[in-house]
Structure formats: C-alpha cells, structure tokens
Amino acid sequence: MSSVAAPVSSIEIDGSFGEGGGQILRTALSLAAVTSRPFRMTRIRARRSDPGLKPQHLRAVEAIAAVCRARVEGASLGSDNLLFEPGGIAPGDFRFDVGTAGSTSLILQTLMPPLARAGAASRVEIRGGTHVRWSPCFDYLRLHWLPFVRKIGLDAEIDMERAGFYPAGGGIVRATVRPGRALSPLRLRERGSLTRIRGISAVARLHVRIAERQRDQAAHRLAGRSPRFDCEVALMPSLSPGTMLLLLAEFERSQACFFALGERGKPAERVADEAVDELSDFLDGEGAVDSHLADQLVLLLALAPGTSELTTSRVTGHLVTNAEIVKRFLPVSIDVEGKLEGPGLVRIEGGGIP
Numbered sequence: 001m002s003s004v005a006a007p008v009s010s011i012e013i014d015g016s017f018g019e020g021g022g023q024i025l026r027t028a029l030s031l032a033a034v035t036s037r038p039f040r041m042t043r044i045r046a047r048r049s050d051p052g053l054k055p056q057h058l059r060a061v062e063a064i065a066a067v068c069r070a071r072v073e074g075a076s077l078g079s080d081n082l083l084f085e086p087g088g089i090a091p092g093d094f095r096f097d098v099g100t101a102g103s104t105s106l107i108l109q110t111l112m113p114p115l116a117r118a119g120a121a122s123r124v125e126i127r128g129g130t131h132v133r134w135s136p137c138f139d140y141l142r143l144h145w146l147p148f149v150r151k152i153g154l155d156a157e158i159d160m161e162r163a164g165f166y167p168a169g170g171g172i173v174r175a176t177v178r179p180g181r182a183l184s185p186l187r188l189r190e191r192g193s194l195t196r197i198r199g200i201s202a203v204a205r206l207h208v209r210i211a212e213r214q215r216d217q218a219a220h221r222l223a224g225r226s227p228r229f230d231c232e233v234a235l236m237p238s239l240s241p242g243t244m245l246l247l248l249a250e251f252e253r254s255q256a257c258f259f260a261l262g263e264r265g266k267p268a269e270r271v272a273d274e275a276v277d278e279l280s281d282f283l284d285g286e287g288a289v290d291s292h293l294a295d296q297l298v299l300l301l302a303l304a305p306g307t308s309e310l311t312t313s314r315v316t317g318h319l320v321t322n323a324e325i326v327k328r329f330l331p332v333s334i335d336v337e338g339k340l341e342g343p344g345l346v347r348i349e350g351g352g353i354p
Contacts, residue, residue: 011039011328015080018321020047022057026110027299027322029060029084031329033068033114034303038085039329045080052078056102056128060110063096067114067122091118091179098128101169103135108158108175109145113299115177116154122177130164130171131244136292137259138163138173139200139246144257145296148289152300153183163204165242165261183304185350186297188288189311192252197222197279199231199247201272203262204238210268211235214245217272222247225283243268245275249283256282256290256313286343287313294346295319301348302332308348315344 011032015024028039045051053061053076061075061082069087094111098104104126115122130138136145138160146158155178164171201215215231222229226249236242243262248255260274282290289297294312298319301308312319315338323334323346332351338344 010083010085011037013039013041013325013328015041015044016046018324019317020321021045021318022106023318023322024325025057025082026060026106027325028329029064030110030113030299031326032084032086033064033070033089034117035329036086037329038083040081040083042081044082052080053082054102055100056098056106059096059098059102059128060107063094063107063111064114066094067111067118089114089118091115091120091122093123095125096127098126098169101129101132101164101166103132104128104130104164104171104173105136105138105141108141108173109296112149112154112156112175112177113303116156116179118177118179120179124175124177126173127169128164128171129166129169130160130173131242131261132164132166133261136296137244137246137261138171139244140257140259143246143248144255144293148186148293148297149300151184152186152297152304153181154300155179155181163236163238163242165204165238165240168240170239183300185304185306185308185348186301187309188254189309189345191254191256191288194226194249194251194283196228196230196250197226197247198229198250199245200234201231201245202234202236203243204236205241206243208233208235210243210262213268214243214272217269218245218247218276221273221276222279225280243271245272247275247279249279254288257293258282258290282313285313287311289313291316291319295322298322298334298346298348299326302326302330302334302350304350306350308350310346312344312346315340315342319346
C-alpha cells in the first residue's frame, strides 16, 4: 500500500508586521528556497511611505525564483501581495539587473543561503546600486559581512567591477558560491581590546582631494582612540559621481564596520563625521558586533546546528522582526535580550535544515 505525502501548507505572513520593511520579504524568500516551504505575504512593505514591491524587491523575488524554480503570483511593481511556491534549488550562472540604483548587496545576501544548498558551485552577476542609502555597501559586505559568514561555513567570494551610486546605478558585482560545507554556530560575547581602525575613503568621477578630506577629517576625529589608524584613498570606476568613507574597527575577537555616503551639497567633512559618529557610539558602548551585522547573521546562524550567542551594541526593531520571521520557517529558538535601542544579547538554538 503506497502513501502520498500531504501537501506542504503555505506560511501566511503579514508584511506590515514589526519593522514592516523589505527585509521581511527577503528573509522569507531565502528561507522558502532553503526549506521548500511556500508562503503568501500580504501588505508588503506596508509601513513604508511607498509600499509594495519596488524594483530591487521585485528583482529579489525573480532571483530567488530562478534559483529554486519557483511558481510565483503577484510579482509586479507595486504589488502588496505575493504567493511564492519554491521548487528544488538549481545551481547555475545567473545574471540579474535591478534596472535602477536599487541595492545589489541586499539581493546578494538573499541569494547566498539557498545557493549554498545547491548541488554545485554557482556564479551570480548583479547590476544596480553598490553604494546606496538604506543598505550595506559592497565594501561592507567584502570586508565585514563576508568574513563572518565564512566563519559560519558559507563558502563564497565576491568582487566588484564597477561601483553604482544613486541615481544612475549601473554597478556590477559578482559572486561565486560553493555548496557542501557544514554550518557552525558562533559565540561572540566579548570583543576584546581595540587593535586597529582601518578605512577606505573613496570617490568616483570626482577629484581625489575630496577623498583625502574625508580621510583627514576621520583621522582628526579618531586621534587617540586607537593604537593604529590606516585609511586607504581610492578612486572607483562608476557611471555617476559619488563618495564613501568606510571605517572598520578591529578588536581582539571581533570587528565592527560603519560607513557614510556623500551626496550633492554635502561637504566631505560631514561624510566623515557621520561614519565617525556611528563608530564612536559603538566604541563607547557594549557589544561584540554592530547592530547591522547582528541582524544579518540571524538567518545563517538559525541554519547552523548548535548554540550561537552574539552581544550587539544595539537591539533594533529590524533585528527583532527578522528573528520572528526566521522562526516562522525553522524549528529554532531565538531569544533577543535587552531593550530596543540598547545593548543586547542574541541567543540562537539552531536546529539545522529540516
């Protein structure tokens, strides 16, 4: 007597839940592909002034759908309702174009967990914004996010051929993701002593003196705060002008990263001040990792069997919301201790992939 497996029920997600932004969608897409769990999301980005799917969110849907051969309903610009039914994950060579200055980094972070579960290596090229507001810039991924996810066990490499600033976008980033490595938990409760601050002050299609002013202002503001300060001045190829200052604080057992972007009419010194202010707040407070990284590591650590612990400088609504969405897809325990906007501890009892 043969048995027929019961259909997997669709997970219902209210996109206005908690922080109510695009990360809810991206986390759901990534975990749907990894777990083969379908979901329906309503009220997508309802807490934003421009709700519904924007180009970068739509490309994320299309990218994950291509990777896991999904059936999708509601994938159109402005849609606030999406049904996503994943199939099997397939490795390959993928190319996606956001078509605007929408973030390539956020799409790349969404793609990597499912591609790490594919049967062979995959290569991805994404065109769009690489250094834009409200998202991690490419250099943040390369210097900060990627070293941590490699410690967890994700085997990936990324590079950037061309930067993409607002409004032209047109940046080109590439990634290679290899499957097969087992994921491991992380324990980062203490950061240890500060050993060095290093940075990148970069400009695109602007005079190098602007980058030097950003570097000099950061050096002035951080004088005496670190045993060592090194800041590289760089010229980046791009279709439109832009500037960036990134600061990476290295500790005995961890690191933290902050950056700021220039814009028309914004002095180079103000760009530097924004990055230094965020870094200084972190140095004056507690936590082994910065608040953005804590949020970004939750998904992968939930997939790693065992106990992970992270102390973060700031518990954000983004972190709490992301943790709740992860628990909708995985049989894991995620506890976030601490008050919103204060220091906290994230404890994850990962159960692996069901």
